Amino acid sequence: MPILLREQEQVIALKVESTYGTEAAPAGAQALLVHDITVRSLEGDVAELNNMVGFLGHQGSARINTYCSVEFGIYLAGSGEAGVAPNYNAVYEISSHAGVVTADTSVDYTIATSDQDSGTIHYFVGVHKHTLLGVRGKITKAFSTTGLPVLKFSGFGLYVPPAKVPGGLTGVDFTGALKPLPWVKSTVSDFTLHGVSLNGASFDFDQGMPAEYLALTGQEEIVQSSRKGTMSVKFREDDVSVDNWWEIARANTVDAFSMQHGVDVTHEGRIFQFAAPAVEVANVDRSFEKGIAMLTLSCNILATAKGNDYTFAWL
Numbered sequence: 001m002p003i004l005l006r007e008q009e010q011v012i013a014l015k016v017e018s019t020y021g022t023e024a025a026p027a028g029a030q031a032l033l034v035h036d037i038t039v040r041s042l043e044g045d046v047a048e049l050n051n052m053v054g055f056l057g058h059q060g061s062a063r064i065n066t067y068c069s070v071e072f073g074i075y076l077a078g079s080g081e082a083g084v085a086p087n088y089n090a091v092y093e094i095s096s097h098a099g100v101v102t103a104d105t106s107v108d109y110t111i112a113t114s115d116q117d118s119g120t121i122h123y124f125v126g127v128h129k130h131t132l133l134g135v136r137g138k139i140t141k142a143f144s145t146t147g148l149p150v151l152k153f154s155g156f157g158l159y160v161p162p163a164k165v166p167g168g169l170t171g172v173d174f175t176g177a178l179k180p181l182p183w184v185k186s187t188v189s190d191f192t193l194h195g196v197s198l199n200g201a202s203f204d205f206d207q208g209m210p211a212e213y214l215a216l217t218g219q220e221e222i223v224q225s226s227r228k229g230t231m232s233v234k235f236r237e238d239d240v241s242v243d244n245w246w247e248i249a250r251a252n253t254v255d256a257f258s259m260q261h262g263v264d265v266t267h268e269g270r271i272f273q274f275a276a277p278a279v280e281v282a283n284v285d286r287s288f289e290k291g292i293a294m295l296t297l298s299c300n301i302l303a304t305a306k307g308n309d310y311t312f313a314w315l
Helices: 088-094 245-252
Strands: 010-016 035-043 044-047 061-063 067-075 097-102 107-111 119-125 127-145 150-159 188-193 200-206 213-216 217-225 230-236 253-263 272-289 290-303 311-314
Touching: 010 088, 035 119, 035 127, 044 200, 067 127, 088 097, 127 217, 150 217, 188 200, 188 230, 188 272, 245 272, 245 290
Parallel strands: none
Antiparallel strands: 010 119, 035 067, 044 061, 067 150, 097 107, 107 311, 119 127, 127 150, 127 200, 188 253, 200 230, 213 217, 230 290, 253 272, 272 290, 272 311
């Protein structure tokens, strides 16, 4: 009897590897509550043959290498308990971040500048399992007053032939995945760029550290070899004589940015803080929302020392 595989039967489990590319065996307890999943299980370089044989027709191709790509979204929410990492902490780890736990207080993340972690992903569609080894990637974060905060992960992993697993992924537990707080007036306690408190509409962050597949005669690995972080903020346009963002951008002015989503005490365990000490405004665009002038600033997140581009924390 043919099997029926449904879109809603997709599930992803992720576990950090002890040794690069060695199966970490994520189980149902490591399942992530994700959406917008895209897994391409047969990426790679393919050489097309182009022999002259005296007649027309395709000559076929030869596969050089094979790897996988993966993308998914996670609604940004804390664990609900200060000093406890969110249940998707492994996503931070395989995107070159390291967390330090202060009990009952916070989990503080910085950029991992060496010994970058990797992970094993088990991607199930019903009873069909795709395994990705050595997964690394980058994250983006999006906050908006008209939608829920979202983290998006995109990366690559090493190929493993798919298999059928009767019963699929068992023991799945999403109890640690909380609903996110909306990003609105009552939950945003700080949104400051260059010392100016902004009346915000959105904040978007891109780690700018893409992963790539590296194939050498003695090495097959997903690597991250560069980082150029960027961000954008959208807010209500104010008096240009007070804050002239066009002149700030023209002068390549660099100053700090900070954002706190969640109110102290009220939202303990669900408070997200983001800080970048050196942000350069690169461009300014005006648009109109409901007839009101809004500015969108495209910004570069600068590094003035190794790994000090930005930090974030859950409190």
